[in-house]
Amino acid sequence: MSKNKKLTKEEELLLQDFGRNVSTKSSLLFYCNAFFVSAVPLWLFWRVHEMDPQDSVILFSVMTLICTWFISYAYKNIKFQLKHKIALKIEHAVTREVNHQLDSKPETKKLTRQEKDERILWKKNNVADMEATTYSIFYNNTLFLFLMLIMSFYVARSFNPGVNYVMSTAAASGFVALLSTSSSATS
Amino acid sequence: MSWHFIVGVLSLFLSFSVLISAEPCIDAQATSKVYSTANVLLATESVFLVESAVKCSNNPKNLFLYAEIDGNLYPVPKSADNSVHQFSWVKPHKKAKSGAYVINYYDEEGYAALRKAQRSEEKSEQKPLFTVTLNHKAAGREGLWVQTEFIAVTAALLVWWFATVTKNKMQE
Numbered sequence: 001m002s003k004n005k006k007l008t009k010e011e012e013l014l015l016q017d018f019g020r021n022v023s024t025k026s027s028l029l030f031y032c033n034a035f036f037v038s039a040v041p042l043w044l045f046w047r048v049h050e051m052d053p054q055d056s057v058i059l060f061s062v063m064t065l066i067c068t069w070f071i072s073y074a075y076k077n078i079k080f081q082l083k084h085k086i087a088l089k090i091e092h093a094v095t096r097e098v099n100h101q102l103d104s105k106p107e108t109k110k111l112t113r114q115e116k117d118e119r120i121l122w123k124k125n126n127v128a129d130m131e132a133t134t135y136s137i138f139y140n141n142t143l144f145l146f147l148m149l150i151m152s153f154y155v156a157r158s159f160n161p162g163v164n165y166v167m168s169t170a171a172a173s174g175f176v177a178l179l180s181t182s183s184s185a186t187s
Numbered sequence: 188m189s190w191h192f193i194v195g196v197l198s199l200f201l202s203f204s205v206l207i208s209a210e211p212c213i214d215a216q217a218t219s220k221v222y223s224t225a226n227v228l229l230a231t232e233s234v235f236l237v238e239s240a241v242k243c244s245n246n247p248k249n250l251f252l253y254a255e256i257d258g259n260l261y262p263v264p265k266s267a268d269n270s271v272h273q274f275s276w277v278k279p280h281k282k283a284k285s286g287a288y289v290i291n292y293y294d295e296e297g298y299a300a301l302r303k304a305q306r307s308e309e310k311s312e313q314k315p316l317f318t319v320t321l322n323h324k325a326a327g328r329e330g331l332w333v334q335t336e337f338i339a340v341t342a343a344l345l346v347w348w349f350a351t352v353t354k355n356k357m358q359e
Contacts, residue, residue: 078354085358135354142350146343153336 022076026133030075031068033137038067041148041169049152049161056162063169070173071140077180078136087128094124140176147172210247212294215316217241223323224283233283233326236275237290237319253298255291255315258305260298285325291315 022030042060045051053060098120102108111119151168159167219239224230241250252263254274263274274290293301297313304311331338 082354082357089357135357139350139354142343142347146340146347149336149340149343153340 022079026079026129027072029133030072030137033141034068034071034075035064037071037141037144038064038169038173040145041067041152041165044148044152045161045165049164051161051165056165059162059165063166067144067169067173070177071144074140074176074180075133075136077177078139079132082135083128083132086131087124090127090131091124094127095120098123140180143179144172144176147175210245210249210294211296212241212243212245212247212250212252212316214244215241215292215294216243217292217317217319219319221319221321223321224280224326225324226329227280227326228328230326232277233280233323234275234277235283235288235321235323236273237321238271238273239292239317239319240271241292241317251295252316253293253295253301255293255301256288260293260301263292280326283323283325285323288321288323290319290321292317292319 042053042064046053099116102111102116102119148168151171152164155171156164156167217239219237221238222234222236224233224235237254239252241252243250248269250265250269252265252272254261254263256276261274261276263272265272272292292315293313294316297316300313301311304313
């Protein structure tokens with residue numbers, strides 16, 4: 001690699017698709033989802049713990065933004081872990097399907113092996129990316145909500161609602177972010 | 188002698204003034220609202236409450252009522268504007284048995300007659316002004332046996348567990 005500094009097209013594609021960086025579209029999806037999930041505890045603390053939304057608007061906004069950042073960070077990490085595994089698992093099925101599709105049409109049947117491989121890689125990445133994105137969102141959402149409920153109903157129940165809110169959301173989102181990094185280190 | 192005389196006159200005057208202020212109630216008609224504790228979790232003791240708006244045909248200005256329950260007589264407090272008489276008592280949950288509690292109301296005349304009969308251990312013929320029956324269901328745990336918080340946390344745990352199992356399968 002040091003001799004041949006210029007990366008091949010395939011390598012660039014691989015780096016782009018399997019790197020830790022996420023595309024703008026994916027990033028936007030992550031931030032939107034993280035924001036909605038971070039806003040869910042507001043309902044709990046407004047209606048169940050009876051906090052006044054007007055009095056605590058600053059607290060609510062700040063904590064929601066902090067949670068949004070932590071959760072979207074966790075989304076990215078879990079997506080990165082899952083994408084590799086999913087790509088490996090679906091490789092055979094995608095190859096078979098793309099080959100079948102290419103062979104069924106006369107204009108694509110004559111494509112070279114390399115072109116076919118590129119198409120297979122592109123398709124595989126797309127499918128793995130989508131599955132990992134949606135699954136990462138689902139997994140982190142369930143973990144965050146579960147931790148937040150436990151914190152607010154049992155661990156921090158004796159504190160006043162404001163302290164309870166800060167403790168529950170900060171601990172839950174922080175733990176979600178922490179778990180996402182720790183498992184990526186082990187996997 | 189003069190001391191005893193003054194006391195005697197005073198007590199006579201006082202009892203006379205009480206007699207004047209306490210007016211009887213004729214043809215009492217009462218509309219009552221009753222309440223008794225139903226939820227054991229929300230109250231440390233069972234409370235019974237009877238609120239009666241009494242109307243008499245002679246419209247007495249100062250109507251004092253007494254309530255009789257299980258042979259015991261109690262004065263009944265009334266609201267500042269004289270419109271409502273409220274009688275209440277509390278009992279520990281275990282002693283507040285379920286069933287019908289019958290409360291008889293008397294005015295001062297009835298109260299005096301009843302006390303007299305009680306003192307001479309006779310059976311009183313005095314009829315109450317009106318009677319209120321309070322049906323008490325023994326206080327219990329209303330609603331679900333499990334706390335709603337527990338259900339919410341368990342549901343969240345189950346969904347998260349399902350998500351983790353699926354994630355582990357993916358990462359195998």
